[in-house]
Amino acid sequence: xxxxxxxxxxxxxxxxxxxxxxxxxxxxxxxxxxxxxxxxxxxxxxxxxxxxxxxxxxxxxxxxxxxxxxxxxxxxxxxxxxxxxxxxxxxxxxxxxxxxxxxxxxxxxxxxxxxxxxxxxxxxxxxxxxxxxxxxxxxxxxxxxxxxxxxxxxxxxxxxxxxxxxxxxxxxxxxxxxxxxxxxxxxxxxxxxxxxxxxxxxxxxxxxxxxxxxxxxxxxxxxxxxxxxxxxxxxxxxxxxxxxxxxxxxxxxxxxxxxxxxxxxxxxxxxxxxxxxxxxxxxxxxxxxxxxxxxxxxxxxxxxxxxxxxxxxxxxxxxxxxxxxxxxxxxxxxxxxxxxxxxxxxxxxxxxxxxxxxxxxxxxxxxxxxxxxxxxxxxxxxxxxxxxxxxxxxxxxxxxxxxxxxxxxxxxxxxxxxxxxxxxxxxxxxxxx
Amino acid sequence: xxxxxxxxxxxxxxxxxxxxxxxxxxxxxxxxxxxxxxxxxxxxxxxxxxxxxxxxxxxxxxxxxxxxxxxxxxxxxxxxxxxxxxxxxxxxxxxxxxxxxxxxxxxxxxxxxxxxxxxxxxxxxxxxxxxxxxxxx
Numbered sequence: 090x091x092x093x094x095x096x097x098x099x100x101x102x103x104x105x106x107x108x109x110x111x112x113x114x115x116x117x118x119x120x121x122x123x124x125x126x127x128x129x130x131x132x133x134x135x136x137x138x139x140x141x142x143x144x145x146x147x148x149x150x151x152x153x154x155x156x157x158x159x160x161x162x163x164x165x166x167x168x169x170x171x172x173x174x175x176x177x178x179x180x181x182x183x184x185x186x187x188x189x190x191x192x193x194x195x196x197x198x199x200x201x202x203x204x205x206x207x208x209x210x211x212x213x214x215x216x217x218x219x220x221x222x223x224x225x226x227x228x229x230x231x232x233x234x235x236x237x238x239x240x241x242x243x244x245x246x247x248x249x250x251x252x253x254x255x256x257x258x259x260x261x262x263x264x265x266x267x268x269x270x271x272x273x274x275x276x277x278x279x280x281x282x283x284x285x286x287x288x289x290x291x292x293x294x295x296x297x298x299x300x301x302x303x304x305x306x307x308x309x310x311x312x313x314x315x316x317x318x319x320x321x322x323x324x325x326x327x328x329x330x331x332x333x334x335x336x337x338x339x340x341x342x343x344x345x346x347x348x349x350x351x352x353x354x355x356x357x358x359x360x361x362x363x364x365x366x367x368x369x370x371x372x373x374x375x376x377x378x379x380x381x382x383x384x385x386x387x388x389x390x391x392x393x394x395x396x397x398x399x400x401x402x403x404x405x406x407x408x409x410x411x412x413x414x415x416x417x418x419x420x421x422x423x424x425x426x427x428x429x430x431x432x433x434x435x436x437x438x439x440x441x442x443x444x445x446x447x448x449x450x451x452x453x454x455x456x457x458x459x460x461x462x463x464x465x466x467x468x469x470x471x472x473x474x475x476x477x478x479x480x481x482x483x484x485x486x487x488x489x490x491x492x493x494x495x496x497x498x499x500x501x502x503x504x505x506x507x508x509x510x511x512x513x514x515x516x517x518x519x520x521x522x
Numbered sequence: 523x524x525x526x527x528x529x530x531x532x533x534x535x536x537x538x539x540x541x542x543x544x545x546x547x548x549x550x551x552x553x554x555x556x557x558x559x560x561x562x563x564x565x566x567x568x569x570x571x572x573x574x575x576x577x578x579x580x581x582x583x584x585x586x587x588x589x590x591x592x593x594x595x596x597x598x599x600x601x602x603x604x605x606x607x608x609x610x611x612x613x614x615x616x617x618x619x620x621x622x623x624x625x626x627x628x629x630x631x632x633x634x635x636x637x638x639x640x641x642x643x644x645x646x647x648x649x650x651x652x653x654x655x656x657x658x659x
Contacts, residue, residue: 283584465530467581470588472528472567472636473619474560499562501532504584 092208092240093201096348097403101396104347104404109142111376112351116140116149119382123167125160126384146353146385147362151372153387157187157328166190168380178226179327189327190380196235198377199330202346203236206335209344209401210296210321212266214241217293219259221269221277222301223249223511228331229301233268242266249273249510256281263293268323268332271299271308272513275443278315279504289317298323300332302512303390303411303429307436311443322410326388328381329373334408342395342407349377352406353385354394357415368393370415371408389415391427419449419516421457424494428515431461431496434487440469440480444506447496451520459496461488464503523644524594524654525573526634529566530586533559541566544583550576554634556622567622569594569634591640594654595647597623597631604633610650616643 091097117137119126130136133150140148157165166173173190191199212218218237222229230248237244245264247255255277258264267274274297281288288294297312300323312320324343325333329350334343345352351374354363363369371388391412398404413427420426428447435441442464450458463484471477481498488496531537538557545552554569570576573589580587597603611618621635632654637643647653 465586467584467586469530469586471530471565471586472526472588472590474558474565477530477563477565478560500530501563502530502537502584503586505532 090208090211090213091402092205096346097205097209097344097405099348099404101398101404105143107348108351108376111348112143112146112374113137113140115374115376115382115384119167119384123165123382125156125165126167126382143351146351146374149374149385151360151385151387152383154187154328154389157189158185161185162188163190166380167382168192173380176226177228177231177327177331187328189330191330192379195330195378195380198349199232199333200235200239202330202333202349203232203325203335204239205346206323206333206344207236207240207242207298209337209403210298210335211319211338212237212240212242212296212298216242216265216296217245217262218242218266218268219245219247219255219264219294221247221249221255221267221273222332227511228325228327229268232325232331233298237266237268252277252280252510253284256284256286259288259292259294260286265293266296266298267294267318268298270301270509270512271304271312271320272302272509273511274299274312274316274320275308276508276510278312288315294318296321298335300324303413303417303427305429305433305436306410307433308443311436324390324408324411326390328383328386329375329388330378337399337401337403339399339401341399342409344399344403344405344407347405349375351376352394352408354392355387357391363393365394365396368412371411391415417516419447419518421449421459421494424492426459426492426494430491431488432515434491435461435463435484437487438480438484440466441484441500442466442503444508445515446506447516449516449518449520457520459494460499461496462499462501462506464506465500467503523640524569524592524634524657526567526569526590526592526636527573527577527580528588528590529580530563531566532563533561538566540583541580541585544579544585545570545576548572548575548579554622554624554632558620567620567634590636592634592636593640593643593647595633595635596652596654597633599631607633607647607650607652610646611637611643614642614646616646 120137129150172192175191179187220233224230297318297320309320321336323332323335334345353372354369357370371390373386375383392408395407413429445463448460485498551571558565617638619636623633625631
C-alpha cells in the first residue's frame with residue numbers, strides 16, 4: 090500500500106530532476122530572502138549561479154545547530170512572520186533553546202511525508218492510533234496527530250505520561266497502533282505487566298512506531314517479543330519539521346522522501362562527502378521548506394545511505410537505523426563511545442533487562458572510569474555469588490571487545506533504574522573537567 | 523530435600539527491609555537465613571515455612587528471585603560431628619558450594635547445603651543417617 094504511489098515509486102532519474110530543479114530554486118530563494126544565507130554564501134564565495142546540478146551541492150556551506158542558536162529566534166527565517174502559522178521549539182537540553190517556524194505549506198509537506206511513512210508501516214483508516222509522544226512544543230505529538238488523522242485513522246491524543254491511563258485506554262478502546270519513544274514502550278510493557286495486563290494477549294496493539302532517540306535492533310526484538318507487536322523506526326528532527334521518515338514493512342532502512350529532502354552523509358570531522366554505504370553524519374537539505382529552509386543541515390545523527398530500490402517498490406533513498414548522535418558520544422580515556430553501542434551489547438544478554446545507565450567518573454589520578462549499571466531480568470535465576478560475578482565479567486568482556494575501553498559492570502535490581510517518558514537520558518557524566 | 527529462596531539484592535540501605543516487608547505481607551516465617559555479600563550486591567538465601575507464597579510475592583514485587591534445591595543435614599551437638607559429615611562428602615568427591623546452619627526447639631542443629639551433586643550427597647548422608655527428611659514448618 091502506498092499513500093502517494095506515483096511519487097513513492099517514481100524513477101530515480103525523475104526524482105533527481107525534481108531535486109535539481111528544487112535545489113536551484115532553494116539556493117536562489119534563500120540568497121534573495123535570507124540575510125543569514127546571503128552572508129554565508131558570500132563568505133564561501135558562491136552565488137546561486139554556481140549551483141547548477143546536484144554535483145554542486147558540496148560547494149554550499151553547512152548550517153548547524155549553533156547557527157540556529159546564534160540567530161535565535163528568527164534570524165534564519167526566510168519568510169515574514171505573517172506567513173508563519175506555527176512554532177515548535179526544542180527543549181534546549183544541550184544549550185539555548187531553538188525555535189522553528191512553519192508556513193501552511195511547510196505543515197502540509199511535513200504531514201504528507203509522515204502519511205507516506207505511516208502507510209508504509211501498514212497503518213490505515215481502520216487503525217486506532219495512540220499517540221504517546223509529547224504534545225506541545227515537541228514535534229512528535231502533533232506531527233503524528235495530523236498525519237494519522239489525515240490517513241483517516243482514529244487518533245487517541247493521550248500525549249506522554251500517565252502510564253496507567255495509557256494501558257487502560259489501550260485495552261478499552263482497542264488501540265492498534267502506538268507512537269512513542271522506544272524507552273517509553275518498554276516502560277509501558279513493564280507497567281502493564283504489573284497491572285496484570287499482557288499487551289500481546291489483552292490488547293489489540295499490533296504496530297509501534299518508535300523514535301526520537303537512537304535504539305538498537307536488539308531492543309526491537311525485545312519489544313516485539315514482549316508485546317507481540319511489530320516495531321518500526323521513525324526519524325525526524327524538529328529543525329527538519331518533526332517526525333518525517335519511517336521504515337516500511339521490509340524494515341530495511343527508513344525511506345527519505347527525495348522530492349522534499351536531499352540527503353548526503355559526510356565525515357563528521359572533515360565534512361567531506363562520503364559514498365553510499367559509508368558511515369558518517371547525516372546532512373539534509375530541505376527542498377520544500379519555506380519558513381526555515383535548511384541548506385546542508387548537519388543533523389548530528391550517524392547513519393549511512395542505501396540508494397538501491399527497496400523491495401517494497403519505493404525508489405526513494407533509505408537511511409539505516411541511526412547509530413548514534415555526534416553529541417551523544419562520550420569520550421572515555423580518549424576513546425569515542427556511543428550509548429547505542431553499549432545498548433547493543435547489553436541487549437544480547439537474556440539475563441539482563443532493558444534498562445541501563447552509563448556513569449562517567451574521573452578518578453583522583455585523572456583517569457576516566459565508566460560504569461554501566463544494568464537491571465537484571467526478572468527471569469534470571471540467581472543463587473550463587475559466582476552467577477552474578479561471572480555474568481558481570483562476561484558483559485564487561487563483551488563491552489571491552491566492542492568499545493575498546495573497559496567498563497565496570499554493575500547489575501542492579503529490576504525496576505530500580507530511572508524510567509523515561511520522553512527521550513531517555515542514559516548517560517550521567519560526573520566528571521569535573 | 524528442601525526448597526530455598528534466593529534473592530538478588532544490591533548492597534544498599536533498605537534492601538533487606540524491602541524483602542522482609544514482602545514476607546511479612548504474606549505472614550511468612552523465616553526458619554534459616556543467610557546473606558552472602560560481594561561488594562556491590564548480595565544474595566539473600568532463606569528457608570521459610572510458606573515457600574511458594576513467599577516466592578510468588580517476591581516475584582510479583584519485581585525481585586530477581588529463584589528457588590533452589592538444597593539439602594539439610596542434622597548435626598549432633600558433640601565435637602567432631604560436622605567433621606564426619608564434611609569428610610564423608612569430601613571422600614565421595616561431593617563439593618559443598620555453600621552452607622549455613624540454624625537450630626530450633628524442634629530440630630537438632632540443621633545445616634543447609636548446596637552441593638554440586640545432590641543425588642550422591644543424599645546417598646552419602648542417608649548412609650550416615652544424618653539427612654534431614656522432614657519438612658520445615
